[in-house]
Amino acid sequence: MSHLRTQFPFFRQHPELVYFDSAATAQVPQTVVDAITDYYIRAKVNVHRSGYRLASQLTDRFEQVRSDVATYINAPSARQIVFTYGTTDGFNLLAQALSSRLKAGDEIILTEAEHHANLVPWQQLAHKLGLVLRWIPVDKHGAIQWQQLDSLLSQRTRLVCFAHASNTLGAYAPIKTLVAKIHAVGALCIVDGAQAIAHCQVDVQAMDCDAYLFSGHKLYGPTGVGVLYAREGLLDDAAVYRSGGEMVQQVAKSHSEFQPMPLKYEAGTPNISAVLGLGAAIAWCRDNLTDAIFAHEQQIYRDLRQGLSARAGIELVGEDTDGVPLILFKSAQLHPQDLALALDAQNICVRTGKHCAMVLHDALHSDGLVRLSVAAYNNRQDVERFFSALDRALTIEDDDMALPTAQLPELDELRSAKGWENKYRQIMLLGKQLPKIPTEQQSPDSLIEGCESPVYLLAAERSGRWQFQADSPSKIIRGLLMVILLPLQQQPREAINEFDVDAYLHELGVAHFLSQSRQNGLRAVIERLKTLSGLS
Structure with a gap:
């Protein structure tokens, strides 16, 4: 399989990297770069x-892509292929388009394992129209309890929306069985194909689903483009999504x-x-x-x-399946x-956090996991x-990182x-000196929202000057907390402001x-400092 890897310029530019984050975005072959450059x-x-x-001529090439997509997923007609800006955009389009068919009290069924792209648009629509969201739960291992669909x-029921394969758990949904049950009550079946599209042959006619969505960048293509397949007639009389040029007669x-x-x-x-x-x-x-x-x-x-199973202190999350090749785990x-x-310091690229699936992580009582995702270009090395x-x-x-307090x-x-x-080493050294907040004081009131990992913050004023105490289970976050707290300890309110x-x-x-999300988390800490010291 080594010939595949040579077709990807990313690996020529970064021969030192091991890339196990293709579930977030896959790399592109040279032919894709050439098409865009051309x-x-x-x-x-x-x-x-x-x-x-x-x-x-360009219009013909553009429309040929539509036909090629239809053929690739075995859609009956290119007319059923809508180009979006990605899967998230596609779900927002569907939610807007189908809103005119829904009324207060109608129900939408989702699973607890859904990516936010297939959750938040329906949640917002439910708030707006008074719809009811029903949930297919996951068990303690994260497995979706499909047998509970019958009782829901x-x-x-108007819509049932689920992933062809979860971006966290990897297991494929039993689509044909589910679709038959969903159609039996007159509901629509909408499938998120973002993770599955690059790892199996997709046949929307065999699935018999009403809509199927995916992103180009998960299929070895560019960002900024996605596909919405809609069954014939599904959107003909539906509400428009965006208005303006080109979409009018x-x-x-x-x-x-x-x-x-x-x-x-x-x-x-279009893009x-x-x-x-x-x-x-x-x-x-x-x-x-x-x-x-x-x-x-x-x-x-x-x-x-x-x-991973052979290493002490490593816990795999999720069952072993024949689904898309991704793994969740954590270390003791x-x-x-x-x-x-x-791992990043050793040129290993992995994903960590809640993987845009916070409802699932809440169900698993997890504050974040490490994800490895495999693509065609990965190898034994x-x-x-x-x-x-x-x-x-x-x-x-x-x-190895410890220093006496005198050597801070x-x-x-x-x-x-x-x-x-x-x-990184200096930040970790600083984090070693950050006093821990006792567990009994790590309350919801001291928890700061908006951080990648849980952060707890306490404050006390003495003689017009403020003393802060912070803690986190993440060592790097503890280090960064120490970095931003050091210049603010024993300072008056004005200096904090x-x-x-x-x-x-x-x-x-x-x-x-620092990633943008990590910087946002530090900003959230500073805002809480200002709130605690009476500045906002």
């Missing part, structure tokens, strides 16, 4: 509008007439380069994603799962955030390098440290090493 160099005109030859279905002062499917849902200039890139990705997948490749992915998955020694950072890095991360003793590093050492690995955390992190040289 558009901007040779054919950057608009589609569906101008009559000159270059525009007509009723004459009030006639516009008068008093009213407008809309295009038929699919252009009715493609207002404005032409991304659509052409998607076409190249579809062609690549058609030529390369064989049963042998899918079997190769499963073997990498098995090797990873077996290796390291918080997921700390483990991911330790990736597995070996991952386990070498994991073993090194798990065998680093806490004492000054912030100047953090400032002068070169590169993330050295700054003037503190600019963004400028401070830049001055220390750590801002560009």
Whole structure:
């Protein structure tokens, strides 16, 4: 399978990386890059509008991609393929379009394992229209309890929405069985295919679902483009999503007439380069994603799962299935955030957190897990390098980082440290000196929302100056808390109010090493400090 990896320029640019985060976004082959580049160099005109030859030729290429997508998922007609900006956009489109068919008291059934893209739009629609959301639960292992669908279905059920394969658990849904039950009560079946599309042959006619959605960037294609397949007639009379150019046939002062499917849902200039890139990705997948490749992915998955199971202190979350090749796990020694950072320092890319599935993590009583996801370009060497890095991360003793309090590093050492690995060490050293908050004081009142990991904060005023105490189960978060608390301890309210955390992190040289979500979490801590000290 090594010939596949050479087709991806990402790995030529980063030969040192092991990339196990393809469930978040897959890398793209050179053919996709070429298709996008070719558009901007040779054919950057608009589609569906101008009559000159270059525009007509580009429109034909654009519409050929629609036909190719239809063929790839075995849709009866290209007319049933709507280009979106991604799966999330597609679900928002569906929620808006189908809203005119729903009324207060109607029910939508979801699973507790859904990605936020297939949850929040329906939740918002339910709030707006007075709909009722019903939930298919997961068990203690995260397995969806499909047998409970029977008791949830009723004459009030209008939609049942679920993932073809979960982005956290990996297991495939028994779609044919589910669809038959859903259609028996007159409800619609909507399937999130974002995770499954790159790991199996999708046949929407065999599934008999009413809608199927996926993103280009999960299928070795570009970001900014997705696909909504809608059964014939599903959206013909439905409400429009976005309004404006291209999606209209006639516009008068008093009213407008809309295009038929699919252009009715493609207002404005589309993301032409991304659509052409998607076409190249579809062609690549058609030529390369064989049963042998899918079997190769499963073997990498098995090797990873077996290796993790053999290591003390590692707990696998979720059952072993023949689903999409992804694994959730946690370590008894390291918080997921700390483990991911330790792996990143050794050039291993994994996903950590709640994976846009907070309802599932709440059901599992989890504050975050590590996810490994496999793609066609991963190989045995990736597995070996991952386990070498994991073993090194798990065998680093806490004492290796420990310093007596008298040797507490000054912030100047953090400032002068070169590169993330050295700054990371200094931050961890600082975190070792952060006093812990007793468990009984870690209450909901002291918990700060908006942080990647739980953060607890207490404050006390003495003689006009403030003392703060903070804690987190993540060692890297503890270190960052120490970084931002040090300059604020024993300061008056005015100094706290003037503190600019963004400028401070830049001055220390750590801002560009921190993710946006982590910076947002630190900002949330500062806002809570200001609230506790009476400034907001």
